[in-house]
Amino acid sequence: MSSALDTALDALPPLREVIAEHELAARKSLGQNFLLDLNLTAKIARSAGDLTDVNILEVGPGPGGLTRGILRTAPASVTAIEKDSRCIAALQPLVEASGGRLKIVEADALEIDAIALLPAPRAIIANLPYNVATPLLLGWLRHIQEFRSLTLMFQREVAERITARPGSKDFGRLAIIAQWVSRPTRVVELPPQAFTPPPKVHSTVVDFRALPRDGAQPKFETMERLTAAAFGQRRKMLRQSLKSLGLSTYGLTPETLCATAGVEPTARAEELDIPAFVRLALTLEAGG
Template identity: 55%
Template sequence: MRDVISRHGLAARHALGQHFLLDGNLTDRIVREAGDLTGRHVIEVGPGPGGLTRSLLASPAASVTAIELDSRAVGAVSELAETAGGRLRVIEADALTVDLPALVPPPRQVIANLPYNIASPLLVGWLRQAAAFERLTLMFQQEVAERICAPPGTSAYGRLSVLAQWCCDARIVMRIPPAAFTPPPKVWSAVIGLTPHPAQPEPALFARMESLTAAAFGQRRKMLRGALRGLGGEALLDKAGIAAERRAETLTVAEFDRLVRVLADDPPVR
């Protein structure tokens, strides 16, 4: 792997959020955490020099589609396609602009060491389409991973927690120290397994939940009566049976679900 990095001039770029995981034992473990990949079409975002890609190709996955913005990494990963028997496709593109479900047929999984600088917006975009995926196995900075999986009443619980847990069962399955990466980041990383719930919100309802959670957590110290004033305030909370004096971090995901459905049935007059 270090030879691949050298030949392709693949020094990690901070602007691209690159930290390469080269340890085959760790990449193999990430793939195992995704479950049995037999017959699955896997999408990898940000393959870099191809460490995780190699482990994916060693699995029984039906195909691997790697999306990479960095042309240097595209060249490095494309070398693997020559011996992959047609199972690997490399696409040079910005993952934020790609419609993943349009790339491969179901059953689909996303397995990726995400670029740190776009990890959260990527996740929110995929949550909007959660019904299209069987599972997502994703690496984040540990702090972000803990926010995604945080329970109500904790300092880490916030908008990302609600959106992820509303759509998926989310749990941390691995923690990885900085020394495992080249170059080592300043923080630990963690891998999350996200399994979409059988029933998913319609796009319009998801959009309302985005607005609701943005308002609720936008000023965490405010009581909900003030934080949600623009969405109906006390009247909205009363209809949902939620005390106006509570703060956003005390609401469960089920309470946010109740609140957003009331909001959808009776949107505020503007």
């Protein structure tokens, strides 16, 4: 980072003053919990690794605490998506201090195409609004090969579901999709008191790195449909839960689908590993 940018960031007012000046009371409807400790925001940004020459997307910058941490890693650029119009004015001094590195886009992150918005190499770092964290993640995982990394904050229970292993109570759709296309690693744990206002839950930052796409792979949509059916009735055996896929239109039954994929139809979804779901998905596509 240039000394000029360092000096400009150091001269910015404390985040609590920014919040008070612009009356940025956190809104529950937007899932807002502001992270004000700049040591923590710097730690989260550093957990993404070397960001030199990487174009960063941030979602929900709020008063700009994490944004300041990201800028200190000397990325090529930072594009921050903010839905709350109150925050736009509050972020303008940070835009000016960034020396052209920071751009604010007032928009709903669910409607943003990050790949079209940012040139490669690109990465995402975000303290995600809890109420839209999962749909945002699934949208980015669909195109994980286009990102150098995703470094995202979730409620701890969601992070546990993302990183769960087969056979555990937390293992489900989110773990399968995330671990099929990426290597998710929990990198930072944060208590409720780290935020303003404090949420009722602990938070965890998870770093995602794309896995190589070796061998035959099913479509993302197929894995979504399959896991939705398999875990829609997670206490039932696959021969029952997979009926919701409408297999007769593919000339299949749950039993023939499982037999062809080398899976026991009497198993429950949480007992299967990810390669088993890949085989089931490929068999489903072949039957279709």
